[in-house]
Structure formats: C-alpha cells, structure tokens
Amino acid sequence: MKETTERHSNFIDQEGNLKSNIDLLQSLFPTSDLEVKNIALMEKKGVIIYFNSLINKEKIEQFATNVLEYKEDLFQFFFNHTTATRKIDDIEQSLIAGNSVILIDGEVKAFLYSVEDFPKRDFSPPSIDNSIKGIKISFVETIETNLGLLRRYIQNRDLLFKETKIGSENKTTVSLAYLNSVVKPELVTEIESKLSTIKFDSILNASQLAQLMEKYPLSLFPQLVTTERPDIAVESIQKGKVVIVLDRSSEVIILPGSFISFFKSIDDSSTRPIISLFIFFLRAIALFITLYLPGIYISIVSFNYDVVPLKLIISIGQSRANVPFDPLVEAIIMEITLEMLREAAIRLPTPISTTVGVVGGIVIGQAAVQAGIVSNIMVIVVSLTAISSFIIPNYDMASSLRILRFPIMIMASLFGIIGIIASTMIILGHGLKLSSYHESFSQPFSPMSFKQLKKKYQNSALSILFNQQITNQKKRK
Numbered sequence: 001m002k003e004t005t006e007r008h009s010n011f012i013d014q015e016g017n018l019k020s021n022i023d024l025l026q027s028l029f030p031t032s033d034l035e036v037k038n039i040a041l042m043e044k045k046g047v048i049i050y051f052n053s054l055i056n057k058e059k060i061e062q063f064a065t066n067v068l069e070y071k072e073d074l075f076q077f078f079f080n081h082t083t084a085t086r087k088i089d090d091i092e093q094s095l096i097a098g099n100s101v102i103l104i105d106g107e108v109k110a111f112l113y114s115v116e117d118f119p120k121r122d123f124s125p126p127s128i129d130n131s132i133k134g135i136k137i138s139f140v141e142t143i144e145t146n147l148g149l150l151r152r153y154i155q156n157r158d159l160l161f162k163e164t165k166i167g168s169e170n171k172t173t174v175s176l177a178y179l180n181s182v183v184k185p186e187l188v189t190e191i192e193s194k195l196s197t198i199k200f201d202s203i204l205n206a207s208q209l210a211q212l213m214e215k216y217p218l219s220l221f222p223q224l225v226t227t228e229r230p231d232i233a234v235e236s237i238q239k240g241k242v243v244i245v246l247d248r249s250s251e252v253i254i255l256p257g258s259f260i261s262f263f264k265s266i267d268d269s270s271t272r273p274i275i276s277l278f279i280f281f282l283r284a285i286a287l288f289i290t291l292y293l294p295g296i297y298i299s300i301v302s303f304n305y306d307v308v309p310l311k312l313i314i315s316i317g318q319s320r321a322n323v324p325f326d327p328l329v330e331a332i333i334m335e336i337t338l339e340m341l342r343e344a345a346i347r348l349p350t351p352i353s354t355t356v357g358v359v360g361g362i363v364i365g366q367a368a369v370q371a372g373i374v375s376n377i378m379v380i381v382v383s384l385t386a387i388s389s390f391i392i393p394n395y396d397m398a399s400s401l402r403i404l405r406f407p408i409m410i411m412a413s414l415f416g417i418i419g420i421i422a423s424t425m426i427i428l429g430h431g432l433k434l435s436s437y438h439e440s441f442s443q444p445f446s447p448m449s450f451k452q453l454k455k456k457y458q459n460s461a462l463s464i465l466f467n468q469q470i471t472n473q474k475k476r477k
Contacts, residue, residue, distance in 0.1 A: 012086055018045055018105035025049055025101070028092060039064050041104060050100035050115060059115040060100065078102070082111035128395055129229045133270035138228040143173055143247035150177050150243070153234045162188070166195055166209075170202035173247040174209075182240040190437055191242055191255060206251040209244065213253070216434055220403060222262070222396040223436045225254040231266050256436035258443055262397035263287070286391035289384060290401045294331045295412035295420050297381045301327040303416030319375040328413035330374050334382040335405065337364060
C-alpha cells in the first residue's frame with residue numbers, strides 16, 4: 001500500500017482518466033467489500049465507489065436515480081449535493097468513514113457523497129453501572145449518538161465539543177465534552193496536549209484510552225473513571241469536569257478522577273437523605289472489610305490471638321483443629337477459588353452463570369470444610385469479603401481492592417497487626433502521591449478542603465434538603 005501511494009502523487013489523475021483513478025483506489029483498498037458501480041451521466045462515463053459493508057444501499061440507488069432523472073446542469077447537481085476534492089487522503093478517509101466517491105471520466109476532481117449506514121445497536125439498559133433510580137439507557141458505540149445524549153440532558157449553549165483523532169494506523173475519533181462556563185481552561189488544554197502525545201496504533205475502547213492517559217499506569221488504583229451511564233457523565237460535566245467520548249466505545253472517560261469518585265453512585269442524589277447517608281457508610285464499611293478482613297483473621301490466628309475473647313479463640317481453634325495448612329495458605333486457597341468462580345460466572349451464558357456462582361460456591365465451600373482443607377470460619381470470612389467487594393459501585397476500583405487483599409494477607413501472616421498497619425501506611429502514602437491532571441487523587445480529604453467537600457456533594461440528597469430548608473427559612477423572614 002505504501003509503495004502504491006509513493007508511485008502516485010497525493011492527488012487523483014491530473015487528466016481525469018477514469019480507469020487510472022479506479023485502479024488507484026483499488027490498489028489502495030485491495031478488499032472484496034470495495035464496490036465499483038457504473039452510473040449514467042449523460043454523455044460521460046462515471047462510477048460510484050464505496051464499501052458495501054458501511055453504506056445504505058437505498059441511498060446509493062436513490063442517488064443514481066436522481067442523477068439519471070436530472071435534466072439540468074449535472075455538475076451543478078454534484079456541487080450542490082457533494083464535496084469535491086483532488087486529495088487522495090480525503091478520498092481515503094471518506095471511504096473509511098462510510099461515504100461514497102464519485103469519479104467522472106475527464107473530471108479532475110472526485111465527488112464525496114454521504115451514504116453511511118454503520119452497524120449500530122439500539123439503546124439498552126446499563127449492564128455494568130447498575131442503578132435503581134437512574135436513567136435506563138446507556139451509551140452506545142456511535143459517537144454522534146453519544147454526543148446527542150449529552151446534548152439532550154444538558155440543554156445549555158455553554159456545552160462545547162472539541163473533536164480530534166488519535167491512533168497511528170486505525171484512527172479513532174475522540175470528542176471532549178465540557179461546560180465552557182464551569183470548566184478550567186487549563187484542564188482542557190492539558191487533556192488536549194495529552195491526547196496529542198498518544199501514538200498507539202489503535203484504540204478500541206475507552207478503558208484502553210484511560211490507561212494511556214493515566215499519569216501512573218503501574219499503580220493498582222485506577223485514576224480515571226469510565227462509565228456507560230449518561231447521567232453520571234452529565235453530572236460530572238456540570239461539576240466542571242471533562243468527559244471524553246470515544247467512537248466505537250460504549251463507555252466514556254471522566255477527568256480528572258479522585259478516589260472518592262469511585263465510590264459514588266447516581267442513586268446518591270435520587271434517594272432519601274437518611275438512606276443515602278446510610279449507604280455511604282455501608283460502602284465505607286465494605287471498603288474496610290474488602291481490604292482487611294482476611295488479613296485480620298490471619299493475624300489473629302497466627303500472632304495476635306490475645307486480643308480476642310477466649311470463647312472466640314476456642315471456637316476458632318476447634319474449627320481449625322483438622323486443617324493442615326497455615327492460615328495464609330488456607331486464605332489464599334479460598335480467595336483464588338472465589339476469584340475463579342467469579343470469572344467463570346462472568347463468562348458463562350447468563351441463564352447458568354448465577355447458578356454456577358451460587359451453587360459452585362456453596363458446594364466447593366462445604367466440600368472443602370468436610371475434607372479438612374479450610375475451616376468454617378475461613379469460609380465465612382471469604383464470603384463476607386466477596387459480598388463487601390460487590391457493594392463498591394465501580395468495577396475497576398473493586399478489582400483493584402481485591403488484588404490489594406493479597407499483599408495485606410502476606411504482611412499479616414509475617415508481622416500480624418503490625419504488618420496490617422505497615423500495609424495501610426504504604427497504601428495511604430501511595431494514594432497521597434497520586435494525582436490526576438493537577439488535582440490530588442485523595443482530594444478533598446488531602447489536602448483537607450471543606451469547600452471542595454461541599455462541592456463534591458452539592459447534588460446529593462442531604463445537600464439539596466439542607467439548601468431547601470435554608471431557602472424556606474429566608475422566605476419566612
């Protein structure tokens with residue numbers, strides 16, 4: 001392909017030779033779905049070239065009929081309905097984008113006509129970011145549709161889109177969405193600068209792009225939020241963040257990211273204040289259990305049994321009487337078994353995935369206890385840990401916390417409670433070091449800012465209720 005383009009100039013044949021131009025395009029695209037169709041153009045020969053896998057055939061037929069029935073100046077018709085160009089690059093990109101190219105014998109310009117009909121799906125409920133009271137549609141794989149969703153929910157002239165292309169071989173259209181009156185200009189500039197440095201061959205989805213845009217790609221913590229929910233994206237834009245919409249991806253990226261943003265759900269602003277507050281504390285407890293419960297169990301059994309009531313120690317000892325393994329080995333066996341069941345349930349067909357996950361966990365756990373491989377209490381600990389990890393709203397963060405359990409378990413088996421404290425200090429130090437586009441990953445807690453904390457929850461149910469009460473008191477006065 002490169003040799004062919006070097007033999008020819010960057011423009012179509014200067015004399016408008018139809019056969020030479022057809023041969024040039026066929027040499028650029030030696031593929032079976034490139035179709036060349038003859039069209040009647042009064043006294044001249046003409047063809048229309050397109051990818052039959054990307055176009056709407058009814059539009060092609062209608063265009064050919066209109067050309068045949070047009071009795072006036074035919075070239076005026078083309079100038080009114082098409083875009084003229086001589087550049088090979090423009091023709092190539094137009095064909096890839098689903099347009100057709102019209103070549104006329106003796107004409108030194110090609111005419112580009114829009115007939116695209118990309119494979120696309122209808123709106124469907126979110127499959128990852130589930131919600132009880134949020135909207136019931138998710139983003140799709142077409143960028144125009146996704147931008148239309150954002151425009152539908154933010155009816156504000158300050159909503160701006162900036163489009164660019166990334167990828168060296170397979171170019172992907174990317175659009176930045178933000179509110180011009182709220183966003184920091186330097187944030188938009190920095191994101192554009194980062195996108196311009198990405199030289200990856202092909203970007204297939206938003207998660208791949210998010211990893212390339214992270215400042216610390218080797219960190220276990222995800223630093224950018226990806227979501228398939230338009231309402232979460234809209235709420236983020238209204239708070240001054242930038243949303244990256246990627247063509248051919250059903251998820252968008254929200255920048256900048258922070259640790260606390262991975263624990264928020266769209267339901268937080270839709271439920272009653274007390275319930276929303278209770279769920280927030282529930283997630284905090286789930287975070288603690290997910291990270292530390294297996295490690296605490298190992299440290300108690302191995303080192304710090306003196307801090308546990310005697311009756312509980314006796315119960316743990318009886319449960320472990322026939323277990324031949326160290327508590328760490330016992331925990332790792334159950335944790336890995338659980339992770340395997342989780343992955344199997346994800347990849348199995350939906351009708352049987354739930355059955356395999358539930359029945360498999362019960363059967364394997366009961367059999368392991370009866371065989372003396374693990375203790376009853378370890379099964380309870382691992383089960384509670386698994387349930388807690390499901391409470392965390394963001395899948396990427398939940399996956400990271402699941403992995404962090406293992407080094408904490410190892411530290412607990414070596415040093416007991418001291419090992420858990422040391423692990424916590426290392427995790428906190430790493431989290432404080434992270435940043436996301438000039439914003440601290442740990443904000444608004446470090447550095448502590450009550451103003452930012454209030455801004456984070458300005459749309460929460462408690463904040464709405466509080467502001468409403470203040471407004472009513474002012475009216476009464």
